Amino acid sequence: MSPPNPTKxxxxxxxxxxxxxxxxxxxxxxDEIAHVAGVSKxxxxxxxxxxxxxxxxxxxxxxxxxxxxxxxxEDPTLDPRVRxxxxxxxxxxxxxxxxxxxxxxxxxxxxxxxxxAARQELLGTLRAIxxxxxxxLQSILKAGTESGVLRxxxxxxxxxxxxxxxxxxxxxxxxxxxxxxxxxxxxxDGVRRSLGWLVEQLLASDVPRLKIEPTEETARA
Amino acid sequence: MSPPNPTKxxxxxxxxxxxxxxxxxxxxxxDEIAHVAGVSKxxxxxxxxxxxxxxxxxxxxxxxxxxxxxxxxEDPTLDPRVRxxxxxxxxxxxxxxxxxxxxxxxxxxxxxxxxxAARQELLGTLRAIxxxxxxxLQSILKAGTESGVLRxxxxxxxxxxxxxxxxxxxxxxxxxxxxxxxxxxxxxDGVRRSLGWLVEQLLASDVPRLKIEPTEETARA
Amino acid sequence: MSPPNPTKxxxxxxxxxxxxxxxxxxxxxxDEIAHVAGVSKxxxxxxxxxxxxxxxxxxxxxxxxxxxxxxxxEDPTLDPRVRxxxxxxxxxxxxxxxxxxxxxxxxxxxxxxxxxAARQELLGTLRAIxxxxxxxLQSILKAGTESGVLRxxxxxxxxxxxxxxxxxxxxxxxxxxxxxxxxxxxxxDGVRRSLGWLVEQLLASDVPRLKIEPTEETARA
Amino acid sequence: MSPPNPTKxxxxxxxxxxxxxxxxxxxxxxDEIAHVAGVSKxxxxxxxxxxxxxxxxxxxxxxxxxxxxxxxxEDPTLDPRVRxxxxxxxxxxxxxxxxxxxxxxxxxxxxxxxxxAARQELLGTLRAIxxxxxxxLQSILKAGTESGVLRxxxxxxxxxxxxxxxxxxxxxxxxxxxxxxxxxxxxxDGVRRSLGWLVEQLLASDVPRLKIEPTEETARA
DNA sequence: AATGAATGAGACTTCATTCAT
DNA sequence: TATGAATGAAGTCTCATTCAT
Numbered sequence: 001m002s003p004p005n006p007t008k009x010x011x012x013x014x015x016x017x018x019x020x021x022x023x024x025x026x027x028x029x030x031d032e033i034a035h036v037a038g039v040s041k042x043x044x045x046x047x048x049x050x051x052x053x054x055x056x057x058x059x060x061x062x063x064x065x066x067x068x069x070x071x072x073x074e075d076p077t078l079d080p081r082v083r084x085x086x087x088x089x090x091x092x093x094x095x096x097x098x099x100x101x102x103x104x105x106x107x108x109x110x111x112x113x114x115x116x117a118a119r120q121e122l123l124g125t126l127r128a129i130x131x132x133x134x135x136x137l138q139s140i141l142k143a144g145t146e147s148g149v150l151r152x153x154x155x156x157x158x159x160x161x162x163x164x165x166x167x168x169x170x171x172x173x174x175x176x177x178x179x180x181x182x183x184x185x186x187x188x189d190g191v192r193r194s195l196g197w198l199v200e201q202l203l204a205s206d207v208p209r210l211k212i213e214p215t216e217e218t219a220r221a
Numbered sequence: 222m223s224p225p226n227p228t229k230x231x232x233x234x235x236x237x238x239x240x241x242x243x244x245x246x247x248x249x250x251x252d253e254i255a256h257v258a259g260v261s262k263x264x265x266x267x268x269x270x271x272x273x274x275x276x277x278x279x280x281x282x283x284x285x286x287x288x289x290x291x292x293x294x295e296d297p298t299l300d301p302r303v304r305x306x307x308x309x310x311x312x313x314x315x316x317x318x319x320x321x322x323x324x325x326x327x328x329x330x331x332x333x334x335x336x337x338a339a340r341q342e343l344l345g346t347l348r349a350i351x352x353x354x355x356x357x358l359q360s361i362l363k364a365g366t367e368s369g370v371l372r373x374x375x376x377x378x379x380x381x382x383x384x385x386x387x388x389x390x391x392x393x394x395x396x397x398x399x400x401x402x403x404x405x406x407x408x409x410d411g412v413r414r415s416l417g418w419l420v421e422q423l424l425a426s427d428v429p430r431l432k433i434e435p436t437e438e439t440a441r442a
Numbered sequence: 443m444s445p446p447n448p449t450k451x452x453x454x455x456x457x458x459x460x461x462x463x464x465x466x467x468x469x470x471x472x473d474e475i476a477h478v479a480g481v482s483k484x485x486x487x488x489x490x491x492x493x494x495x496x497x498x499x500x501x502x503x504x505x506x507x508x509x510x511x512x513x514x515x516e517d518p519t520l521d522p523r524v525r526x527x528x529x530x531x532x533x534x535x536x537x538x539x540x541x542x543x544x545x546x547x548x549x550x551x552x553x554x555x556x557x558x559a560a561r562q563e564l565l566g567t568l569r570a571i572x573x574x575x576x577x578x579l580q581s582i583l584k585a586g587t588e589s590g591v592l593r594x595x596x597x598x599x600x601x602x603x604x605x606x607x608x609x610x611x612x613x614x615x616x617x618x619x620x621x622x623x624x625x626x627x628x629x630x631d632g633v634r635r636s637l638g639w640l641v642e643q644l645l646a647s648d649v650p651r652l653k654i655e656p657t658e659e660t661a662r663a
Numbered sequence: 664m665s666p667p668n669p670t671k672x673x674x675x676x677x678x679x680x681x682x683x684x685x686x687x688x689x690x691x692x693x694d695e696i697a698h699v700a701g702v703s704k705x706x707x708x709x710x711x712x713x714x715x716x717x718x719x720x721x722x723x724x725x726x727x728x729x730x731x732x733x734x735x736x737e738d739p740t741l742d743p744r745v746r747x748x749x750x751x752x753x754x755x756x757x758x759x760x761x762x763x764x765x766x767x768x769x770x771x772x773x774x775x776x777x778x779x780a781a782r783q784e785l786l787g788t789l790r791a792i793x794x795x796x797x798x799x800l801q802s803i804l805k806a807g808t809e810s811g812v813l814r815x816x817x818x819x820x821x822x823x824x825x826x827x828x829x830x831x832x833x834x835x836x837x838x839x840x841x842x843x844x845x846x847x848x849x850x851x852d853g854v855r856r857s858l859g860w861l862v863e864q865l866l867a868s869d870v871p872r873l874k875i876e877p878t879e880e881t882a883r884a
Numbered sequence: 885a886a887t888g889a890a891t892g893a894g895a896c897t898t899c900a901t902t903c904a905t
Numbered sequence: 906t907a908t909g910a911a912t913g914a915a916g917t918c919t920c921a922t923t924c925a926t
Contacts, residue, residue, distance in 0.1 A: 024334040026247040030900060040908045042902085051900065103334065106327040109396065113245035113324060123397060130397070158418050161406040165390030165415060170382075172389045175330065176347060185382040194386060197379050201422045251917065261891045266918065466776035468689040472896065482912045487897070545776060548769040551838065555687035555766060568839060600860050603848040607832030607857060612824075614831045617772065618786060618793075627824040636828060639821050643864045693921060703887045705923085714921065891923075902912075 009047050012037045016058040017104060025055050025107035052111050056118050059108045060125055066097035067129065073136060080144035081209065084199050087137065091167055092191040099174035099186070106175065134160055141202070150202045159202065166194050230268050233258045237279040238322060246276055246328040273332055277339050280329045281346050287318035288350065294357060301365030302430065305420050308358065312388055313412040320395035320407070327396065355381055362423070371423045380423065387415050451489050454479045458500040459543060467497055467549040494553055498560050501550045502567050504543045508536035509571065515578060522586035523651065526641050529579065533609055534633040541616035541628070548617065576602055583644075592644045601644065608636050672710050675700045679721040680767060688718050688770035715774050719781050722771045723788055729760035730792065736799060743807035744872065747862050750800065754830055755854040762837035762849070769838065797823055804865075813865045822865065829857050 015037035019028045030051055034041045048054040072078055072086035098105075112119045137160045144150030174186040184190055200209055236258035240249045251272055255262045269275040291314075293299055293307035333340040358381045365371030395407040405411055421430055457479035461470045472493055476483045490496040512535075514520055514528035554561040579602045586592030616628040626632055642651055678700035682691045693714055697704045711717040735741055735749035761768075775782045800823045807813030837849040847853055863872055 022334070024331040026331055027335045029898090034909095041900090042908055043906080045901070046906070103330050106330040109324050109327040110245045110247055110331055113243070113328075114248040123399070126397060130394075155418070157406075158414055161391075161411070162387055162415050162418060165387045165394065165406075166383055167386075167390065168393045169386030169388065169390030172393045173351070173386065176344060176351075178344070185378075185386075190382070193379055194383050197376070197383060250915090262918085263891055263920085264889080267889070272917070464776070466773045468773050469777040471894090483897085484899085484912055485910080488910070493896070545772050548772040549776075551766050551769040552687040552689055552773055555685070556690045565839060565841070572836075572839075597860070599848075600856055603833075603853070604829055604857050604860060607829045607836065607848075608825055609828075609832065610835045611828030611830065611832030614835045615793075615828065618790060620786070627820075627828075632824070635821055636825050639818070639825060692919090697888095704921090705887050706885080708922070709885070887924105887926085889923105889925100891921100893919105893921100895919085896917095898914105898916085900912100900914100902910105903908105904910100905908085 008037075008039060008043070012039065012044060012047055012054070013058055013061050016054055017062055017101065020055065020058060020107060021101055021104050024103070025110055052115055052118050055108060055111050056122050059104055059122065062101045062104055063098070063126070063129065066094040066101075068094055069136075073140075076139075076143065080140050080147060080149050081199070081203070081207070083140045084144075084202075087140070088192055088195045088199070091195065092188040095171065095174075095188045095191050099171055102171060102175040130164065133164060137163055144202070148204060149207055151204050154202055159198070163195065163198060166198065167191065170194060229258075229260065229264070233260065233265060233268055233275070234279055234282045237275055238283055238325065241276070241279060241325050241328070242322055246325065246332060273336055273339055276329060276332050277343055280326055280343060283322045283325060284319070284347070284350060287315035289315055290357075294361075297360075297364065301361050301368060301370050302420070302424070302428070304361045305365070305423075308361070309413055309416045309420070312416065313409040316392065316395075316409045316412050320392055323392055323396045351385065354385060358384055365423070369425060370428055372425050375423055380419070384416065384419060387419065388412065391415060450479075450481065450485070454481065454486060454489055454496070455500055455503045458496055459504055459546065462497070462500060462546050462549070463543055467546065467553060494557055494560055497550060497553055498563055501547055501564060504546060505540070505568070505571060508539035510536055511578075515582075518581075518585065522582050522589060522591050523641070523645070523649070525582045526586070529582070530634055530637045530641070533637065534630040537609075537613065537616075537630045537633050541613055544613055544617045572606065575606060579605055586644070590646060591649055593646050596644055601640075605637065605640060608640065609633065612636060671700075671702060671706070675702065675707060675710055675717070676721055676724045679717055680725055680764065683718065683721060683770060684764055684767050687766070688773055715778055715781050718771060718774050719785050722768055722785065725764045725767055726761070726789070726792060729757040729764075731757055732799075736803075739802075739806065743803050743810060743812050744862070744866070744870070746803045747807070750803070751855055751858045751862070754858065755851040758834065758837075758851045758854050762834055765834055765838040793827065796827060800826055807865070811867060812870055814867050817865055822861070826858065826861060829861065830854065833857060 012033070016028070016033050019033050019036055022028075023032075030041055030044055033054070034044050037044075044054070048057060068090060070086045070090045073083055073090060075083065078086075108122055112122050138156055141150065141154070141156045141159060145152050145154060145156070170186055170191055177183060177186055185194070196209075203209060233254070237249070237254050240254045240257055244250075244253075251262055251265055254275070255265050258265070265275070269278060289311060291307045291311045294304055294311060296304065299307075329343060333343050359377055362371065362375070362377045362380060366373050366375060366377070391407055391412055398404060398407055406415070417430075424430060454475070458470070458475050461475045461478055465471075465474075472483055472486055475496070476486050479486070486496070490499060510532060512528045512532045515525055515532060517525065520528075550564060554564050580598055583592065583596070583598045583601060587594050587596060587598070612628055612633055619625060619628055627636070638651075645651060675696070678696050679691070682696050682699055685691075686695075693704055693707055696717070697707050700707075707717070711720060731753060733749045733753045736746055736753060738746065741749075771785055775785050801819055804813065804817070804819045804822060808815050808817060808819070833849055833854055840846060840849055848857070859872075866872060
């Protein structure tokens, strides 16, 4: 039991996420996080070596919570169109959860800049996540062009870069929205529309687009 | 020598940009900014009411410095293809300058969270910048579809949203790059490639793409 | 060890009184008060919200410490002459203690001017103290005139005002005295002499003055 | 012309009096005093070596302005009763002016404590003023007892001390009064009443009290 | 003599971290 | 293991004073 009590650790991470999202990382006080978590300040330090370590863990936990990759994405036997639509659903499903905490991620940069150790851990993990996305995406695109479902002449690396850029860009802009602002581009449906448009550009002229419906599982996430 | 001495104000903003980019905003000390600017701490406070006010001014100044819209973009008599390529050049030209300071912008959100006044100023200005981009872009796309240069069936709002998302997404990811990382997607050329690909998808099947060469002027910016 | 640790709070107040009496309130540094109290600066702020709050508490504590009203003063069954002499003893007993810190009280006004909240607290408490004195004094004088021990024609409110003014005036002037200055008017004995003279003016012509000796208890206070 | 310009010096002293009375000495800023005086900060330092020197000069100037001794007080050929009443008028005439600035005097103690030089100048001058009062008063009382107008058995030094203490005490308490508080004891009339009562106690049983009417001159002061 | 922008020492206050209980 | 009072380094901001113009 090296992290002595998983439940308590979780409570602390949740409290940190909530407090940091409201006040910003630097403004968040360990006192308040402890209070919200219902533990004492000393206990915080039994689970996390420092405020910085707590933030890094909080940011990573937030990412993990919202990244749900549907099994269909990874199934090479499926039609690439189905796999791309499943990937869109995976991303759309996590979008609003991540967007809600995007400020948390932004704040992480403050820490990253002043601490080489945190920089390594945070950047490394984020790059790994992105790299995994990229790999997945390129393998689907490759399968698509080879099977003739997607246009053969597309530049896979450019399309993959654009795919990821579109998702990141929507996420980034979602952080600008005031709470009451209903701009539909920066919602889960906006993700479906934007990436759906991208997929349409990729299709060979003689194949129809396949649409999968959001399942209960993806809707939940 | 009246109080608003533009040179000294500029020196302070430049120093703040440099120091904040290195240390992060919260970690930056007013002492150090004053030292780098070559003025005393007291002088800082003659120009900016607080550290927070200095950050907001610094972020906005960084944006203004790098947003250069080429005249061709706004000339409605030109071929929409030319105008789109000019817009790409405008964005690509500013990309690396903005990317260099993108972390500063990310950090700004931390501060902005704890100050409604600063939040208003920063969000308002950024939204105004984006709104201008969006308007410009949609007007070009409209002209293109009406003149038949662009495919008539494209959904202008989706394409515009994707255009902006791609640019933002590339910018966002540029912040992840280690200094020595040579990933070519997150450079000015990456912007040209990604947005260029987007433009190609828009062209009516019977028109060729027009390419404009980077001029000396745009390369400088 | 709950937050309101009376011993530590007391140590801080004593230290503040000592430091402020020497350096003046504004010149006193929280650093030094903490040092003299033998606690850290942070602990100061666990007990008092600000330097200003510490001053107000210090001034009030100094007053409370030296205000000792002898029981005889309040006993309506005693001869009014005895009660007046007991009141003189109460005032004389506290005189030098208060005089020693009277400069602190004077300084308090400087602070009080810039803070309405502190002004209310300090003024209110001081007025309550004075009001109590006044009430006590007038009730004794009334009993005296009614019983015929004091001249029936005296104007009680004028005499009470003069009584209090004499005490305050001696206190005020005590603040002017250099440490080595032996002017006997501004000492406990000066208080006895001045107020004793006043009492003599009040006595009906056919009653002798009663003198009570300072007891060990009053001398201590 | 060693104080270079008497008018400007006066303007500065008036400004300092006004600003310090409102904000308290420590809170008063040289900036504001200069602004109120209509001169630059640099000019302040041409007339007064430091903020401390300015306060001392301000307090002394305020005292001088309000101390007006009627000629009758000093005329040894007059009936001592007339001279005492004239002294009461002198004190009553200056009372409200001084009371209005009593806080200024209180603030002086802050400075006095932290600066031996200021202490010497301020305490010395105030003691001289009081000493003069005391001398004057005792000489009148002596003349009165010798001429038989006052009771021969009075202890001149005790009576003089009480006289001064009453005046000081009333002044001190006047500082406690809220602006709207109408307590009549702490006004010019209160001074007349309190000291008038004292004089009555001194009169030989066979002489009536003499009352002088406030003249236009004393009412102005 | 007058100005006021610049200076920088110094004060208050905060808050991450520790450690005795 | 949990607690939370105590710590004290460090940061922002103020404002008396200076001095070049």
